[in-house]
Amino acid sequence: MNSNTQRFILWAIFGFSLIFLWDGWLKHTGQPSMFGPQTGQTQTQQGKAGTPPAAPGVGLSQPAVTGTASAATPGAANPAAPAATEFKGEVLTLANDVLKLSINTKGGVVERAELLQHKADRSLKENFVLLSNEPGKPYVAESGLLLAGSEVPTHLSAFTVVPGTPANVLSLTAEQGGLRLTRTYTLEPGSYSIKQRLTVENLRAEPVVPAVYSHLRRHGDKVSAGINDYFIHTFTGPAMYTEADKFQKIPFEDIAKGKASHSKSGNNGWVSMIQHYFVSAWVPPQGLERNYYADKDPNGLGYRIGYLANLPSVAPAGKVEHEAVLLIGPQDQQMLKKVAPGLDLVVDYSWLTVIAKPMYYLLLWLHGIFGNWGWAIIFLTVIIKAIFYFPMATAYKSMAKMKQVTPRMMALREKYGDDKMKLNQAMMELYKTEKINPLGGCLPILITIPVFLALYWVLLGSVEMRHAPWLLWVKDLSTPDPWYILPIVLAVTMWAQFKLNPTPPDPMQARILMIMQAVFAVMFLFFPSGLVLYYIVNNVLSIAQQWWIYRQLEKQGYKMR
Structure with a gap:
C-alpha cells in the first residue's frame, strides 16, 4: 500500500470518526441525526x-x-361541562x-x-x-x-x-x-x-x-x-x-x-x-x-x-x-x-435492518441453546468470524506481506526523501515485484464494518439484553462494565493487533494510528458490555487467525519477526 493510499485511508477513518462524534452531538442536543431514517x-x-x-x-x-x-x-376541556372536569x-x-x-x-x-x-x-x-x-x-x-x-x-x-x-x-x-x-x-x-x-x-x-x-x-x-x-x-x-x-x-x-x-x-x-x-x-x-x-x-x-x-x-x-x-x-x-x-x-435498525434482523434471530436461537445472553454473543461472534474467515485470511496475508517489505519501504523513503513521484513509482514497482495488492489488507476489513454496526444496534435495541447477566461482575449486558474490566481487556487486544500489523512507513501515519487506538479504547468505556464482549472475542479470534497465517507464511520462507 503506497503512502498516498495509506494517508487517504487514515484520513477517511479519522473523518468518519469526526462525523460520528458530530452526529452524536446533534442527537444529544435534540437535533435530527445525520444518518437516521x-x-x-x-x-x-x-x-x-x-x-x-x-x-x-x-x-x-x-x-x-x-x-x-x-x-x-x-x-379539549369544555367549560360547559363542569361536572366532567x-x-x-x-x-x-x-x-x-x-x-x-x-x-x-x-x-x-x-x-x-x-x-x-x-x-x-x-x-x-x-x-x-x-x-x-x-x-x-x-x-x-x-x-x-x-x-x-x-x-x-x-x-x-x-x-x-x-x-x-x-x-x-x-x-x-x-x-x-x-x-x-x-x-x-x-x-x-x-x-x-x-x-x-x-x-x-x-x-x-x-x-x-x-x-x-x-x-x-x-x-x-x-x-x-x-x-x-x-x-x-x-x-x-x-x-x-x-x-x-x-x-x-x-x-x-x-x-x-x-x-x-x-x-x-x-x-x-x-x-x-x-x-x-x-x-x-x-x-x-x-x-x-x-x-x-x-x-x-x-x-x-x-x-x-x-x-x-x-x-x-x-x-x-x-x-x-x-x-x-x-x-x-x-x-x-x-x-x-x-x-x-x-x-x-x-x-428500528434503520438502513441496517437487512443485516440486523437475521443477526437478532440468530442471537435468539443461540440463547435458546445456552440460556445466557453473554454466551450467545460469544458464539454469535464465532459464527460471524467463521463466515468472514476467507476474506479476512486474504487481508491478513496481504498485511503479512506488507510487514515483510516494510524495511525495504523505509529504505526507499530515506532514499528518495521528499521526491514523492519517484517514491511512489519505486513503491509501485516493489508491490509489483512482490505481488502485493496495496488495498488487499483494507477492503476485506471494510466489509465487516456494517456487520459491526448492525450488531451494535441489535445489542442496543434488544430488550432481552436489559439487565441480562453474563457472569461474575457483568450483571447487565446492556450497560457499560461497572469495573471497566472488559474495556481494558479490549484495549489490550487492540494493542496486540496493532503490533501484529505492519508499521506504516510514514511516522505521522503511525502516530495517527496510535491516537486512534487510544480514542477507540476510551469510547468503548461507555459502550454496552455486550458489545465490548463481542469486540473482545472478535479481536482474540482475529489475533489467533493472524498468528496462524503468519506461522504458515514463515514455513514458506517469510520472516515475520
Whole structure:
C-alpha cells in the first residue's frame, strides 16, 4: 500500500470518526441525526401536519348526516361541562401476571402501567413503570366519543363500574348527551395487549353517527442514558405505521414547531409512543377508515398521537361496538409481530435492518441453546468470524506481506526523501515485484464494518439484553462494565493487533494510528458490555487467525519477526 493510499485511508477513518462524534452531538442536543431514517412522510390528506383532522368526517367513507362527529379537537376541556372536569374519579386495578394497570373512573383513562417482569433499574428491587400520571409528566392512554353539537362521554366524563364482570375484565359506563358509552377492558393471562371494547347505545329519538378517538398522551422528556447520551441514542416519542407510508417516527420537536409530517388517514396501521426498550400502542381494527393526528395536547399537558374514526350510524334504541387493542409492554419483537403488522418495527435498525434482523434471530436461537445472553454473543461472534474467515485470511496475508517489505519501504523513503513521484513509482514497482495488492489488507476489513454496526444496534435495541447477566461482575449486558474490566481487556487486544500489523512507513501515519487506538479504547468505556464482549472475542479470534497465517507464511520462507 503506497503512502498516498495509506494517508487517504487514515484520513477517511479519522473523518468518519469526526462525523460520528458530530452526529452524536446533534442527537444529544435534540437535533435530527445525520444518518437516521427520514421521519417526515408523505401526507396523504390535506391539512397542517401535527394537527388533528379539520373535521372527523373528512376523507372518511361515512356520509354527513344529522348528528355527525363534531370538528372539536379530541379531549379539549369544555367549560360547559363542569361536572366532567371536576370529577376526581376512583382508581381501579386490572392485572395479570405480567402487567398491572391503574384505570381511573374519570374517563376510563389508563393512567398507570407497571410491568411486573421488568425491573426499574439494576438494583432489581422495583418494577418498571411505563405509564404514569405524575404531575407535570403525564403518560396515559385516553379514548372517548365525539358528536357534533353535543356533550357525549369522553376521557373527561364520570364513569361508574359495571358490576358482575370476571376478574380479568373491567367495565365502566357513562351516559351523556343522549348516548351511553360502556368501556370494557379485558386482560388475558401473560398478555401485554389490553382489549378495549366501546359499546355505544343511542338513547335519542333520531339516528346519530358518533366518532371514536383513542390516543396516547405523553410528556416531551426523552429517556436519558446519562453520560452515555453522547454515544448511545435511541428515539423517544410518537411513531406510527401504515401500509402506504410504512414506519414513521415523529419527533416531539417537529410537533412543537408545527412541522410534523405523517400519514393523515387510512384503513390500516397503528399509532404508538416509543422509548428505549418499551412501547405503548393503539391498534384499531384493520379495514376501518380513520384519520391520524399527532399534536400538542390542547390543555398544554404533553403531546398526543392517536386516531379518529366515524362509527356506523346508530338508530334510536340501537347500539354499535368498536374494538381496539391497547398494547403496553416491552419491545419484544416476537410478541409485537403477533399483535399487528409492522409493530415489531418500533425496534428500528434503520438502513441496517437487512443485516440486523437475521443477526437478532440468530442471537435468539443461540440463547435458546445456552440460556445466557453473554454466551450467545460469544458464539454469535464465532459464527460471524467463521463466515468472514476467507476474506479476512486474504487481508491478513496481504498485511503479512506488507510487514515483510516494510524495511525495504523505509529504505526507499530515506532514499528518495521528499521526491514523492519517484517514491511512489519505486513503491509501485516493489508491490509489483512482490505481488502485493496495496488495498488487499483494507477492503476485506471494510466489509465487516456494517456487520459491526448492525450488531451494535441489535445489542442496543434488544430488550432481552436489559439487565441480562453474563457472569461474575457483568450483571447487565446492556450497560457499560461497572469495573471497566472488559474495556481494558479490549484495549489490550487492540494493542496486540496493532503490533501484529505492519508499521506504516510514514511516522505521522503511525502516530495517527496510535491516537486512534487510544480514542477507540476510551469510547468503548461507555459502550454496552455486550458489545465490548463481542469486540473482545472478535479481536482474540482475529489475533489467533493472524498468528496462524503468519506461522504458515514463515514455513514458506517469510520472516515475520
